[in-house]
Amino acid sequence: MRRSPADMEEARRILRTRFGHEDFLPGQAAVVAALLEGRDALAVMPTGAGKSLLYQLPAAMGVAPVVVVSPLISLMRDQLRGLARSGVAAVALHSGQSEEEHGAALAAIADRRAKLVYLAPERLAGDGTIALLRAAGVALLAVDEAHCVSHWGHEFRPDYARLGEIAARLGAPVLAVTATAGPRTRADIIASLFTRAPEVFVSSFARPNLRLSFRPRGDAAGRLTRFLRRREGESGVVYVNSRRKADAMAATLRGLGFDALAYHAGLDAATRAAHQDAFFERAGVAMIATIAFGMGVDKKDVRFVVHADPPDSIEAYYQEIGRAGRDGLPADALALFDPRELAGRFGFAPPADDPVALGETERRRAMARLCLTPACRFQTLLAAFGEESGRCGRCDNCRGGLMALPRRAGLVALGWRVAVLARFAGAGAERLDEPEETPTPAAAASVSLEPSVSLEPKEEPLSVAEERLYRRLLLLRLDIAKRRRLPPRAVASDAALRRLAVTRALDGESVIAAEAFLRAVAEA
Template identity: 60%
Template sequence: MPDAQQLLRSIFGFADFLPGQWEVIEAVLAGRDALAVMPTGSGKSLLYQLPAAAEPGLVVVASPLIALMRDQLRALEDKGLPAVALHSGQDEAEALAAFEAVSSGRTRLLYAAPERLATEGAQNLLRKNRVRLFAVDEAHCVSHWGHDFRPDYRGLGEIAKKLGAPVLAVTATAGPRTRDDIRRNLFAREPDVFIRSFARPNLSLSFRRKRAGLRQIVDFIGRGQESGIVYCNSRRMADLLAADLARLGLDALPYHAGLDAYTRSAHQDAFFARKGVVMVATIAFGMGVDKPDVRFVIHADIPSSIEGYYQEIGRAGRDGAPARMLALFDPRDLALRWRTPDLPEENEAAAGDYARRKAMARLCVTPACRFQTLLAEFGEASAPCGKCDHCRGGPLAWPRRAQAAAMGWRVAAESRLAHAMGEGIEEAAAEPAPPEEPLFESTATPEHPLTVADMRLLKALLAERLRIAKRLGVPPRAVASEEKLRTLVLARPDRADDPLFADVREPAAFLALIETGYDVAGPGDPDSR
């Protein structure tokens, strides 16, 4: 430890380790496999950077985003620790320089996208060099039950076996199911598991039934003096809501994978540079965004999982100051999530998808403390937070809790009834529903013919539909109609719980195809969303 602390001070400029860091680093330096689940701000990158500085050899880091790699390379260059990256944002000369740096032993760290690590050239390069540690950042993406991401993450376990080096998996977001799945898929031997508390005492959670119009969102944002994020489940909704908020005088900008790289970069720069910017985004925005003074996060649509929700609210309050959360939900959507699907017993991925959707629905209608319920999903016992909408107000909070419990009973009953009758869910509860209006004003244009790229995607979706139908022993139309697949091609939904997937079997499989090519670096870049 004295040597490690000397490196910590001399290279990284820290006087001491943050809580939980040394235990993981000690296991890594001893050559043991490790899984570290640590919340945002815990210093997870140091867990593989310090071992790279401590001993000769190469540390390989599977990293999901080009922007994250570039940020870490700049920081390591300032510290004098040699590091290179391999990703699709490089030109040929940059890639060759990275290969040469690894071959000659001049670098201690190699950051690479999972897609690059899967190539034969990259694997041949690594086999010829001594890999001391294989680290997987955002390791929840390895899991069936983790955040929906890229399929190449699930191939990292095989790459780790080929390298034969100790494995370190780090993530800020992994409940018990996800941790078990990471262990099965990534590690050839049982890892040491390190879990820090998921509690974020400066965050205040609120959930409300979604109403038509913008008032709930505008009232929550306030006068527009604070920076925040509003998450939507589709690109189109992000564009519409950003435009509506801008018309009301807020400094609101859209962000999603459908925007060109220049616009995305300009909007992200504005979010960091200006006070009071409201980023209206899909989940393409957020991972690796380290802006300390984000004061609120609003979910205009409910995320697809507890883990996704925790990760997204974790972008607020990184400076330790209070931050506010608001999630808007539709009871009919909750009833769809609650509904038990007809699944083969061996279909673990679909079963996990259902479990995480239902857990998110439970959080919306729990009568208990929101944060206590959230932490319980991560296997952590805790006392009431004292700050959420069910804790605030003392005895005056009981009517709100009773209303939430009643809504939960109705949602569950409606879901069971619909499942028993084999029908779709038309009404979620006996409680009068708000007028059937869109949340935001629609500015949709008439449908355009499919482009060449759209036709390629449609063919891929049709092939996936046939594969699922054969496995389930049902007609292809029972999986999804061709009209539905055409709608998915045009709309490009971002989440498996989007209403467009309501009558589609195994939506995660179709979503994975739709997301192919989504990135934050430019069209066609497979390395990031």
């Protein structure tokens, strides 16, 4: 499969004539060049970055057949329709085919007419399928949604775990692509899927047009109604965690005058198709959906994504908010959470010898930290993918300048309350404000208002400035306690005040921020 560097010019010509693109999107050219030179590659690129082109373009250039492992029949069908328009011969093998369609696909593979072959990992695992593909001389094995290979990926699928063995039997170069894989997941993909070290390409996950906001759920119906009222006439997705909620919420919103439709796996195929068509064809539709409405959704003008229930991982959250603003215009992502539910994510430690349970637990905890952090949301999110960044300036924790300090302080107080609830659930003294992996640049750059959730006092003596601020906070706490008729430690513990004093320097702005924090703790 090794090609000369001059073939990149041919790649650009085919990119224009077959696929209708003037040039590569950022990150695509380097991956295509590696594949044309016969190297293995892992490409981590955000939603909308053009991952499918990475394996479709080599196939159109004659590097064929390319076998594409894809998790959903709907994704296969979407890509087959696009390839038909581009004039690239492609077939699929899946359970939704008629006997005639299945036989035609097998014949196209055997005759080497098919440039791309799409199939699910379950179908690829059969000995007969592997023999057929080996006889066809597979030039590249492309694994889409490659995070499914990893126990640490947010959608681990056992059938994906066999792909490393199957890749070795096919003997072809391997391309793994995913939109959501942090450093630990990437390492697991490499160990599980590749027999030789791949080139790793990680594109930026920054989405400058997205505005992230998180709120305690409280009156969820009221919050959601107000949010949608401000966006009437705009299309978006509201994610919930059950079919029952999707149906009930869609009905409630319709009763309030919104164009709201439900989408979940419990609906019959005709209803799902009708609702999906309406979402794509009508302006102002709010799709109330479970995660069944996700992969393959490519509507450019989605203006908002709401999580009425937080997803189980940062990766899933990022993938789902990636449906918004794909036209590059501003879009909003709002997530509602229940502090008690977040505490439950820290309450029980999984067995140390169960990698699936460990991966699931840490993903859920990382998402809880994102809900509770008073630091920049996008900075924290990007750090989970191993990417350094400055403050985004657009999220709810960045907007408002000094005026936002009390609200951010309230998040710190809420984090402490979650920690207490988690301890009752069996979490011990686990810290909720930082991940278990190596501290990231974003954690180091987070706002100095963020203390540890662990309330153990520091052993080191306080400096003169710290001691002065500590005593000032003790007096302020006493004043608050008297006015509220509470014991002082019911307002904030000595350890909490000591930690706060250590995190602030004794200048005017710091004292204001510290006092605002203490008042927010008392009112939270």
